[in-house]
Amino acid sequence: xxxxxxxxxxxxxxxxxxxxxxxxxxxxxxxxxxxxxxxxxxxxxxxxxxxxxxxxxxxxxxxxxxxxxxxxxxxxxxxxxxxxxxxxxxxxxxxxxxxxxxxxxxxxxxxxxxxxxxxxxxxxxxxxxxxxxxxxxxxxxxxxxxxxxxxxxxxxxxxxxxxxxxxxxxxxxxxxxxxxxxxxxxxxxxxxxxxxxxxxxxxxxxxxxxxxxxxxxxxxxxxxxxxxxxxxxxxxxxxxxxxxxxxxxxxxxxxxxxxxxxxxxxxxxxxxxxxxxxxxxxxxxxxxxxxxxxxxxxxxxxxxxxxxxxxxxxxxxxxxxxxxxxxxxxxxxxxxxxxxxxxxxxxxxxxxxxxxxxxxxxxxxxxxxxxxxxxxxxxxxxxxxxxxxxxxxxxxxxxxxxxxxxxxxxxxxxxxxxxxxxxxxxxxxxxxxxxxxxxxxxxxxxxxxxxxxxxxxxxxxxxxxxxxxxxxxxxxxxxxxxxxxxxxxxxxxxxxxxxxxxxxxxxxxxxxxxxxxxxxxxxxxxxxxxxxxxxxxxxxxxxxxxxxxxxxxxxxxxxxxxxxxxxxxxxxxxxxxxxxxxxxxxxxxxxxxxxxxxxxxxxxxxxxxxxxxxxxxxxxxxxxxxxxxxxxxxxxxxxxxxxxxxxxxxxxxxxxxxxxxxxxxxxxxxxxxxxxxxxxxxxxxxxxxxxxxxxxxxxxxxxxxxxxxxxxxxxxxxxxxxxxxxxxxxxxxxxxxxxxxxxxxxxxxxxxxxxxxxxxxxxxxxxxxxxxxxxxxxxxxxxxxxxxxxxxxxxxxxxxxxxxxxxxxxxxxxxxxxxxxxxxxxxxxxxxxxxxxxxxxxxxxxxxxxxxxxxxxxxxxxxxxxxxxxxxxxxxx
RNA sequence: GGGCGUAUAGCUCAGCUGGUUAGAGCGUUGCAUUGACAUUGCAAAGGUCUCCCGUUCAAUUCGGGAUACGCCUACCA
Numbered sequence: 001x002x003x004x005x006x007x008x009x010x011x012x013x014x015x016x017x018x019x020x021x022x023x024x025x026x027x028x029x030x031x032x033x034x035x036x037x038x039x040x041x042x043x044x045x046x047x048x049x050x051x052x053x054x055x056x057x058x059x060x061x062x063x064x065x066x067x068x069x070x071x072x073x074x075x076x077x078x079x080x081x082x083x084x085x086x087x088x089x090x091x092x093x094x095x096x097x098x099x100x101x102x103x104x105x106x107x108x109x110x111x112x113x114x115x116x117x118x119x120x121x122x123x124x125x126x127x128x129x130x131x132x133x134x135x136x137x138x139x140x141x142x143x144x145x146x147x148x149x150x151x152x153x154x155x156x157x158x159x160x161x162x163x164x165x166x167x168x169x170x171x172x173x174x175x176x177x178x179x180x181x182x183x184x185x186x187x188x189x190x191x192x193x194x195x196x197x198x199x200x201x202x203x204x205x206x207x208x209x210x211x212x213x214x215x216x217x218x219x220x221x222x223x224x225x226x227x228x229x230x231x232x233x234x235x236x237x238x239x240x241x242x243x244x245x246x247x248x249x250x251x252x253x254x255x256x257x258x259x260x261x262x263x264x265x266x267x268x269x270x271x272x273x274x275x276x277x278x279x280x281x282x283x284x285x286x287x288x289x290x291x292x293x294x295x296x297x298x299x300x301x302x303x304x305x306x307x308x309x310x311x312x313x314x315x316x317x318x319x320x321x322x323x324x325x326x327x328x329x330x331x332x333x334x335x336x337x338x339x340x341x342x343x344x345x346x347x348x349x350x351x352x353x354x355x356x357x358x359x360x361x362x363x364x365x366x367x368x369x370x371x372x373x374x375x376x377x378x379x380x381x382x383x384x385x386x387x388x389x390x391x392x393x394x395x396x397x398x399x400x401x402x403x404x405x406x407x408x409x410x411x412x413x414x415x416x417x418x419x420x421x422x423x424x425x426x427x428x429x430x431x432x433x434x435x436x437x438x439x440x441x442x443x444x445x446x447x448x449x450x451x452x453x454x455x456x457x458x459x460x461x462x463x464x465x466x467x468x469x470x471x472x473x474x475x476x477x478x479x480x481x482x483x484x485x486x487x488x489x490x491x492x493x494x495x496x497x498x499x500x501x502x503x504x505x506x507x508x509x510x511x512x513x514x515x516x517x518x519x520x521x522x523x524x525x526x527x528x529x530x531x532x533x534x535x536x537x538x539x540x541x542x543x544x545x546x547x548x549x550x551x552x553x554x555x556x557x558x559x560x561x562x563x564x565x566x567x568x569x570x571x572x573x574x575x576x577x578x579x580x581x582x583x584x585x586x587x588x589x590x591x592x593x594x595x596x597x598x599x600x601x602x603x604x605x606x607x608x609x610x611x612x613x614x615x616x617x618x619x620x621x622x623x624x625x626x627x628x629x630x631x632x633x634x635x636x637x638x639x640x641x642x643x644x645x646x647x648x649x650x651x652x653x654x655x656x657x658x659x660x661x662x663x664x665x666x667x668x669x670x671x672x673x674x675x676x677x678x679x680x681x682x683x684x685x686x687x688x689x690x691x692x693x694x695x696x697x698x699x700x701x702x703x704x705x706x707x708x709x710x711x712x713x714x715x716x717x718x719x720x721x722x723x724x725x726x727x728x729x730x731x732x733x734x735x736x737x738x739x740x741x742x743x744x745x746x747x748x749x750x751x752x753x754x755x756x757x758x759x760x761x762x763x764x765x766x767x768x769x770x771x772x773x774x775x776x777x778x779x780x781x782x783x784x785x786x787x788x789x790x791x792x793x794x795x796x797x798x799x800x801x802x803x804x805x806x807x808x809x810x811x812x813x814x815x816x817x818x819x820x821x822x823x824x825x826x827x828x829x830x831x832x833x834x835x836x837x838x839x840x841x842x843x844x845x846x847x848x849x850x851x852x853x854x855x856x857x858x859x860x861x862x863x864x865x866x867x868x869x870x871x872x873x874x875x876x877x
Numbered sequence: 878g879g880g881c882g883u884a885u886a887g888c889u890c891a892g893c894u895g896g897u898u899a900g901a902g903c904g905u906u907g908c909a910u911u912g913a914c915a916u917u918g919c920a921a922a923g924g925u926c927u928c929c930c931g932u933u934c935a936a937u938u939c940g941g942g943a944u945a946c947g948c949c950u951a952c953c954a
Contacts, residue, residue, distance in 0.1 A: 556882090
């Protein structure tokens, strides 16, 4: 084995071996018990893997590998999303840049085919990146949301939902003229979640429609006022009460309007003039008011964001030109009362950041509260009853509030990239059908909202409703996604899953946080603070990157990731490598290949204190690792494993093993077990070490996960006694002596003499005397039941045991006095605190006896220690 | 405006159902180093657990409030 672990030498080969074994495919796993299914969230097929994807994959792969080692039939199903609008935007930019053409130059069919090829090409590249992170997914089942079989399922669902009609004739999916968010650049409708809000300063204009209109109103969008059909006032507002119900015919900048005064309790009397101009066609609130009051709807702005004909000189102007012109006109006529700077939220397109035009348009909608099957109610029920368990728990409330506030979902998009809506028209006739009804029928031009496809990922990937995989693997065990797509994706999968399959699509829903840079800033290309996963993997190794994404990262919380952290875990990979390297030099060859589990843990013969201690610790860590993984506490699991591996195994046990010798059996067992425990976290280095031990015939990936074994020898005792307590004492004696050396600046080569006054621990310490001598670098060590502090020595107290180190001539008496004095003071404070507590009757009477007893025990120990410290201090004087 | 979250060592964070002399990693300081590992070892310094009030024998932990900072959401034109 090389002196240092070089990830680049091994990783690709290891991955290749895993892949060639076919064991990523659950069909090839034998002797399985139960199944474990995780459908990986499909990233957009137009880009590349970023560190956010990587952080999700690492969790998914950890779980997959853990369950595979538990002997379950594991399926991690990978895939890609066609990402309708985003891919179309990306590809349009590309052809514009490379060929100077638009999608219209290509035509719909050619454009579609080119994007398809483009996405497939990118997918392949992304797949190679996903393999680099170690993802043990079944690539033979990889899916793409635009694959014909998946599209077919999505279209069938549409038809089924369209045909779901209640007794009033309302459809679960309906077509209607409603106000929607329109992106004039993407030239498509958007759902509410595809709109972002940006704060910006704008002007708030206060004006009168005309001189004969009785009062003023305020607006930030004067150009839309051309379509006003009402003014809403609060019914309690005395100023306007008398006008309610009246109709005014006004001449607004040369355009005749009919304005009805309507009451609405939502109008804020204190905002502006307390009167709100109602523009039903270009504001979602106004549109709803118009529905309630049967107001006419006048469309002013068209899909190109230009003014419709019929508005005099404003017709044909762009919305912003029209705004200027309307304001000018008002000003010229003395109708503009006020212009104020005003901070409001501008809606912009999530994909291209173009300001959204709310406008009325004919689109397809999903009724989220249909009489036959209420999507929102059934989702709420499933979440409330924890048929889907959400991690972290607080996201349950977030999900519920989303469900409660959801509105009908606009699923049609006026783009070319995506499954085309399976509705056919002929004259006035309309039919929903996957295939053309025949000659002369023309298909709806629109495509589906991407989330209508990806919302069916949970079963479309498994060949719903008749596929073998669907029968075997639905619903999945866990779904893992970034917390930012909860409303987009998690919610939609749940409602569509419940409707189509009658079951929840997954049993557990786990949200990851965002990955930020080391200063907590969002990573972005423009800031240049991003971490490119492949680059960083090449530098530090996949395992290091995986650990930095797992440890210190808690569910739903954001993670700050800097290079230093990754370097730290690179060091740890190397540590593990060297632990293995050491153990393999110690174990005799014939023992190396001995199979795990051959160690009889209960057999107590010849086991030293250190042996019993490390085995009990190992046993604990097997338990805690398993439990923490099951509970999605990956960080805890990793941290405890690292502590065990580095601070207990490497720093103590291996050092002791060098002294005690003859431990091949235990060392072999230890190495074997920690490799298994680490494998889900850091699959590459563990697999490589495994190969060094067992050769290429056995793969760690499918070895069996270690089991917790309860036995006297492996179960830790109480902290004050038993194996754990005894070993702790041994450790503290060694650390105490080392500390004295360091404080008194005694060079490590100089060996010291020490005497221990050990009381009833004399026998125990005698057995381990050699360990103390070597690790604390002592020349002579004398262990007595009771010893008197020798002249020229200084000492310390540890669990009733006094250690005297001969420092005659070297020790700085004054410094030592200061140290002891400080310790004395601290102890006195501690003792008086405890004594006070114990003399408090309330405490003694109310606290559980065990607690009181514990405090009493602490007090006794502290008093004893204090007496000894005082004694030593006296000796120095 | 509504909702959610976070405030613990210089930095990044653990600390579950109240009783620990409050922990880790990184960083810092001192010492060491060719024998598993300098991608190392040993030792140490560093915290009135944001503030106030309450519940309790006991609060970093539970409740209320304040302050600060995040994130999500929204139809004040």
